[in-house]
Amino acid sequence: MYRNINWDFSGAFPIVGNPNILPETTTSYELGLRRQLGLSYRLEVKGFYKDIQGLIDTRQTWIQANQYYTMHINGDYGNVRGFELILLRRPPGLFFGELNYTYSVAKGKSSSVGQGYITEWSGNIVPTFESYLEWDQRHTFNANVNLSYKNFLATMAANFGSGTRYTRPEQGRIVVENTETYPWYMTSNMRVSYKLKLGKYNANLFLYITNLFDLQRFRQVNDLNWYHQYQQLLSQFDSNGDGEVTNSYGQENFFAYMSNVDLDHDGKVDDNKLYPERGPYMHPAVYQEGRRFRIGITIGF
Numbered sequence: 001m002y003r004n005i006n007w008d009f010s011g012a013f014p015i016v017g018n019p020n021i022l023p024e025t026t027t028s029y030e031l032g033l034r035r036q037l038g039l040s041y042r043l044e045v046k047g048f049y050k051d052i053q054g055l056i057d058t059r060q061t062w063i064q065a066n067q068y069y070t071m072h073i074n075g076d077y078g079n080v081r082g083f084e085l086i087l088l089r090r091p092p093g094l095f096f097g098e099l100n101y102t103y104s105v106a107k108g109k110s111s112s113v114g115q116g117y118i119t120e121w122s123g124n125i126v127p128t129f130e131s132y133l134e135w136d137q138r139h140t141f142n143a144n145v146n147l148s149y150k151n152f153l154a155t156m157a158a159n160f161g162s163g164t165r166y167t168r169p170e171q172g173r174i175v176v177e178n179t180e181t182y183p184w185y186m187t188s189n190m191r192v193s194y195k196l197k198l199g200k201y202n203a204n205l206f207l208y209i210t211n212l213f214d215l216q217r218f219r220q221v222n223d224l225n226w227y228h229q230y231q232q233l234l235s236q237f238d239s240n241g242d243g244e245v246t247n248s249y250g251q252e253n254f255f256a257y258m259s260n261v262d263l264d265h266d267g268k269v270d271d272n273k274l275y276p277e278r279g280p281y282m283h284p285a286v287y288q289e290g291r292r293f294r295i296g297i298t299i300g301f
């Protein structure tokens, strides 16, 4: 808001604040239904609709033909809608915990405060139509389940999210944002503990496992252009969508695909095209950390 309040235009692509800027306004509606099922279960269904007006973006103002500045304005709007299902089981009992699922769609004109600025700075045209917002994510599912028996407690927490959005690279000057999706992502942790007495002390023996299913998923890629190129190529040739192109769709199709992805001619898809998320030089750090075990004991005095 008060950024560059002295209107200093000495740098390239100056950007100034706007003390007249209004707060973003959100109108949200939520309709929910909560139902008790027996003594220990509860089911909740919620629908939500949220309109965000006056999302802050930037606009260019031209002083002379070769000089302009960029100012923050209340330019954009967004809209989030969806529903949520929650199933809860209270302790005590052998099993207790919570499951929840959310379906949501987020659309609007700009995902972040700087997006318009970056778009104009790179010489592109700011779109005047709606697209998916960067944080649009269709499905999320969370589970937190406990198993409790005598001195023994096991807790599992898992979060699943369908793919988040990215913008297709190299679209020319009119950029349609966030039409593409990354694959789904999941985290899963488990903690198992056993309470015991050590003399007069209370002790807790535990095993903590992160990435329980040892998944190799990613939420970002090393080189977006590279990733998008080979992902597109695969979906173009892989008619059954299992991630592989084989001879069974016809040799012509197979060879056309291989001529793009087997550049060392060893008959196999090159690694950097088989795992395009790792980029041309096979960057290893795009994935989530592998499964890990930690064992420990806590003693209470």
Ligand SMILES: [Ca+2]
Pocket (backbone or CB within 6 Å): 238, 239, 240, 241, 242, 243, 244, 245, 246
């Ligand atoms: Ca296939």
Ligand SMILES: [Ca+2]
Pocket (backbone or CB within 6 Å): 261, 262, 263, 264, 265, 266, 267, 268, 269, 270, 271
């Ligand atoms: Ca090869």
